[in-house]
Amino acid sequence: MPDRYSWAEMMAVAISREMRDGYFGAVGAAAHIPMAALRLAQLTHAPDLSFMCGGSGGLNPHFERLAESSSDYRNLVNSEFRYSLEDVVDLETAMRLDFAFVGGMQIDRYGNVNMAVIGDWARPKVRGPGTVGLVFLGGFRRTYLYTEHHSPKVLVEKVDFVSGAGWLGGGDERSKVFREGSDGPQRVFTPLGVFDFDPVSRHMRLLSVHPGRTVEDVRAATGFELPVPEGAGETPAPTDEELDVLRRHVDRDGVLRALR
Amino acid sequence: MTKVTTPDEAVADIPDGATVALGGVHSHNGPLALVHALIRKGVRDLTLIPTPSAGLPVDLLIAAGCVAKLHVSYVGLEFLGLAPNFRRAAEAGTVEIVEGDEAWIVFGMRAGAARLPFMALPPLYEGTDLPKVNPLIRTTTDPYTGATVTTIPPLRADVCLLHAQVADAKGNAQIWGQRRFEDVMAKASDRVVVSADEILDPAAPRPDPRHVTVPAPLVDVVAHAPYGAHPTSSPGHYRYDRERLVEYRDLALAGRTADHVDRYVTGVKDHTGYLERVGLGRLLALRQTMG
Numbered sequence: 315m316p317d318r319y320s321w322a323e324m325m326a327v328a329i330s331r332e333m334r335d336g337y338f339g340a341v342g343a344a345a346h347i348p349m350a351a352l353r354l355a356q357l358t359h360a361p362d363l364s365f366m367c368g369g370s371g372g373l374n375p376h377f378e379r380l381a382e383s384s385s386d387y388r389n390l391v392n393s394e395f396r397y398s399l400e401d402v403v404d405l406e407t408a409m410r411l412d413f414a415f416v417g418g419m420q421i422d423r424y425g426n427v428n429m430a431v432i433g434d435w436a437r438p439k440v441r442g443p444g445t446v447g448l449v450f451l452g453g454f455r456r457t458y459l460y461t462e463h464h465s466p467k468v469l470v471e472k473v474d475f476v477s478g479a480g481w482l483g484g485g486d487e488r489s490k491v492f493r494e495g496s497d498g499p500q501r502v503f504t505p506l507g508v509f510d511f512d513p514v515s516r517h518m519r520l521l522s523v524h525p526g527r528t529v530e531d532v533r534a535a536t537g538f539e540l541p542v543p544e545g546a547g548e549t550p551a552p553t554d555e556e557l558d559v560l561r562r563h564v565d566r567d568g569v570l571r572a573l574r
Numbered sequence: 575m576t577k578v579t580t581p582d583e584a585v586a587d588i589p590d591g592a593t594v595a596l597g598g599v600h601s602h603n604g605p606l607a608l609v610h611a612l613i614r615k616g617v618r619d620l621t622l623i624p625t626p627s628a629g630l631p632v633d634l635l636i637a638a639g640c641v642a643k644l645h646v647s648y649v650g651l652e653f654l655g656l657a658p659n660f661r662r663a664a665e666a667g668t669v670e671i672v673e674g675d676e677a678w679i680v681f682g683m684r685a686g687a688a689r690l691p692f693m694a695l696p697p698l699y700e701g702t703d704l705p706k707v708n709p710l711i712r713t714t715t716d717p718y719t720g721a722t723v724t725t726i727p728p729l730r731a732d733v734c735l736l737h738a739q740v741a742d743a744k745g746n747a748q749i750w751g752q753r754r755f756e757d758v759m760a761k762a763s764d765r766v767v768v769s770a771d772e773i774l775d776p777a778a779p780r781p782d783p784r785h786v787t788v789p790a791p792l793v794d795v796v797a798h799a800p801y802g803a804h805p806t807s808s809p810g811h812y813r814y815d816r817e818r819l820v821e822y823r824d825l826a827l828a829g830r831t832a833d834h835v836d837r838y839v840t841g842v843k844d845h846t847g848y849l850e851r852v853g854l855g856r857l858l859a860l861r862q863t864m865g
Contacts, residue, residue, distance in 0.1 A: 343600060343627065343648070343652050344652060344653060369599040369600055369602070369627050369752055369754070370752055371751070371752030371753050371754070372752075382653045383600055383601055383602070383652055383653055383814075385599050385600045385601070385602055385627070385652070385752060386602075387602065387750075387751050387752075387807065387809035387810065390751060390752055390809070396752070396753055397753075398753040398754065398755060399625075399626065399676075399680055399752075399753075399754040399755045400680060400684070400755050400758065402676075403676060403677060403680045403681065407677070407695065407696065407698065429648075430673065430703075435673070435703070435706075435707050436667075436707075437665075437667065438664065438665055439665075440661070440665070441656075441660070441661045441664035441665050442656070443648045443649055443650030443656060443657070444646040444647050444648045444649060444650075444673075444674075444675065445646075445647065445648075445673070445674070445675035445676075445702075445704060446626060446627065446647050446648040446675055446676050447626075447675065447676045448675065448702075449675050449676075449677055449698045449699055449702055449704065450676075450677070450698060452697055452698040452699075452700065452701065452702075453696075453698055475703045476701065476702045476703045477675070477702060477703070477704075478702065479700075479701035479702050482701050488701070491697055491700045491701045492697050492700070492701070493696060493697060
């Protein structure tokens with residue numbers, strides 16, 4: 315990995331670039347990286363991007379430091395509006411969110427997500443925290459998946475329990491179940507690269523590998539056979555301007571910078 | 575008539591087997607003074623319906639042997655990882671799990687609050703495994719369109735435990751932090767107990783009504799509990815006590831939550847004893863700052 319920035323900063327910048335001005339979305343808990351990415355996007359190319367900041371109840375927090383809890387009071391008192399949990403579920407159900415960021419204990423090759431159990435539900439090997447807002451993958455217009463741990467245990471062939479439905483079994487399975495306009499998982503952001511889904515098979519594939527990583531690194535860390543299309547290249551490294559805004563206006567304590 | 579009492583008195587009549595709704599979001603606004611009082615009382619076989627982002631209060635009640643059944647949306651310690659006692663109990667099958675999520679709890683309690691027969695939802699649970707393990711997630715026919723819709727039942731609790739920053743003696747409660755849906759939980763509960771860091775003096779000017787988030791007619795008992803959310807935060811009053819949260823997590827991981835319970839819960843007489851055990855210097859250092 316290059317010395318100039320950390321993998322977490324690379325992830326935040328990669329996410330930020332994908333965010334379109336005017337979109338309205340949400341992040342959940344344990345969301346340092348997407349929070350930083352969205353704030354960075356607001357301060358660069360997407361000033362009218364809006365997002366709800368997890369359990370804090372703060373819409374568009376103007377933070378300059380990343381609190382370790384996205385529910386931190388400081389993310390509420392420097393925001394533009396105090397929303398309620400009911401607002402969140404209403405908007406999620408009504409397909410009013412252009413995007414949401416979602417993580418999981420397991421993410422499979424079709425973008426299905428598990429936060430409930432590893433192993434059998436009745437006698438789990440690992441009891442996870444629970445499904446929280448993941449059923450709303452059926453209501454988000456676009457879902458962005460992310461994980462800070464790109465490993466064969468996280469990126470798996472098939473999730474043990476479907477908390478959030480991605481492309482289900484692939485192909486057109488998803489469109490038979492959910493409403494038109496809920497367009498499913500679009501990207502997966504990890505410390506190693508950016509991934510998307512084949513438009514026909516809906517199988518996860520490599521979009522770009524982060525500088526300093528190789529396709530072999532990515533394949534070795536992925537728990538299923540990962541297609542690498544011809545156009546897949548290297549993620550452009552963070553620019554000086556992106557790093558400057560990130561470090562001076564979004565993450566002044568260097569929380570992401572320390573994740574190496 | 576004042577509704578103000580102590581945390582121990584406030585929960586004294588909660589019986590074994592009660593269904594209890596619990597406020598708090600992650601490391602914030604956990605009604606810990608009330609939870610500690612419940613544990614001291616030795617209550618058993620509770621059914622818990624916590625907010626969709628639950629943590630330490632639920633884990634602690636499980637460790638103390640108070641819980642028979644739990645509605646799960648999220649139970650964890652957020653940035654500190656999984657909730658060890660919840661995890662152990664779920665893996666061993668010693669607590670009955672109702673596999674839910676944010677929609678289950680929020681829509682369920684909304685139905686409970688208005689005493690609606692059920693809530694009908696568009697396709698969301700379809701394609702997930704929740705209906706396979708939660709038999710109360712069902713389907714019916716929408717009488718207007720003929721479409722099949724998913725239904726979830728109303729949720730109600732016997733008693734709801736919330737923490738507020740300020741309350742008056744009538745029970746008008748101010749929760750300054752994230753507005754989750756404490757008011758909905760209160761409406762969905764037969765009895766509401768609010769702990770508050772501060773009780774307004776009856777002679778003090780009335781607070782701006784726009785700041786009251788749970789009104790007195792919904793509140794039955796007010797427990798005066800300074801630092802009543804410790805070691806979680808009380809938004810606007812004090813931060814979460816990170817060192818204590820880590821200590822709790824580490825003891826819990828080591829299977830030694832009983833040490834924590836002995837020291838801070840059953841080993842003290844009441845909430846004042848708890849605060850003395852935690853220590854004045856430590857508590858004052860947590861006062862909220864915006865730094």
